[in-house]
Amino acid sequence: MKRLLKTMAIAIALTTIATGCSKSSGGNEANGGKTVVTMYSTVTNEADKITMQNVVEKFEKENPDIDIKENYPADGYEGMLRVKMAANDMPDLFDTHGWAIHRYGEYVEDLKDMNWVQDLDPALNQILMDDTGKVYAYPLNQAKDGLTYNATLLEEYGIEPPRTFAEFMTALETIKKKGKGEVTPLWFAGSDKSAFGQYFDQFSTPLLITGEKNFKKELLDGTFDWSNYTFLAEKLKEMQDKKLLNEDVLTAQNHQMVDLMAQSKIAFIVGGGMLGPSVEELNPDVKLGITPMPVIKEGDEPSWIGGERHTLAVWKDSKVKEEAKKFLEFISQPEIVKEIAEGTSLPAGLTNTESKNYYSDYYEKYKDIKVEPYFDRIYLPSGMWDPMGATGQELLSGTMKPEDVSKKMAEEYKRLLEQKK
Incomplete structure (x- = not known):
């Protein structure tokens, strides 16, 4: 299977060379003098996409030298990421969709030194952090x-x-x-x-x-x-x-x-x-x-x-790690954390803000109930x-x-x- 994935990855790479490089490929290709950061997400809900697009737009306005190239492959996400893993050619930022440690662990940058880690909701520790303290991804929101x-x-x-x-x-x-x-x-x-x-x-x-x-x-x-x-x-x-x-x-x-x-x-x-x-x-x-x-x-x-619903991990071999981390720093600001949580109608992954969504009263009512990770992801x-x-x-x-x-x-x-x- 791994050999097949590598063959597919090579075929895709040759096709890309033959047809010319697209703006959305290659993490550090110049785009009008800007640094390109590729971002792949499992977001499928239209309201969630709009929320993410608005956040990206705000970041790019404050950082005109950085271009975040978004990709929302929907059902094709896992297949695309498997091919990219086999080729060791991952997006600069990518969604680990519940598999931060067990599937994508060897491909991600350790984020433990970033400021937002101190605000990580403890309910996510066993999903996004290992025994050594390595932090595998940034939680855009969390599932309950x-x-x-x-x-x-x-x-x-x-x-x-x-x-x-x-x-x-x-x-x-x-x-x-x-x-x-x-x-x-x-x-x-x-x-x-x-x-x-x-x-x-x-x-x-x-x-x-x-x-x-x-x-x-x-x-x-x-x-x-x-x-x-x-x-x-x-x-x-x-x-x-x-x-x-x-x-x-x-x-x-x-x-x-x-x-x-x-x-x-x-x-x-x-x-x-x-x-x-x-x-x-x-x-x-x-x-x-x-x-x-x-x-x-x-x-x-x-x-x-x-545990995690949507996340962003940084590819450990990305040529634009600093720019990718800069985006994570931006979205970890309390007002942006709140915007993403409310825009996706899910609890925030950080504890540095209070957000209101459709089910807030229920989450508050059951706030002392423990969050167990998805069964299949752990066991x-x-x-x-x-x-x-x-x-x-x-x-x-x-x-x-x-x-x-x-x-x-x-x-x-x-x-x-x-x-x-």
């Missing part, structure tokens, strides 16, 4: 994922946000009964397997990671017994059998989500923390809420699932996200049973661990 719900609907039905998985199941059944077929208790855009990946990933933390009885050690040393994972597949299938999921669960698409939520046809979504502003725009009378992940084991405490080898989501599709299509899901996950886990050796 849980369950997003229609607060207007739950209030109407007299349902409290669930604190336990049992309460969650009861809430879904109550919604089915009171909604009389007009409201989907738990909705998935299941044409995209990542919707089920999100379910398994977020619920794996309260099942396997938090609390006194956990499987952290076994997951990290490769001895985990995957029968302990079967509970999640059993519950997802039970939800389908009880008609607590949307009938079109395997064909529904992401673009439908906002409109259906705005019409109060959805009660709960796993994740979905950025939905609020879009729903409000369509229907101001529908208010959304967000709650931490319900506990599964008795005596456990709820948790947020998250699974790279490549497990795909089977995690695909097994969800196969389970609900009837081609897998719950125990088959765990068996497939065990096989992929073992295979990918062997590849790492």
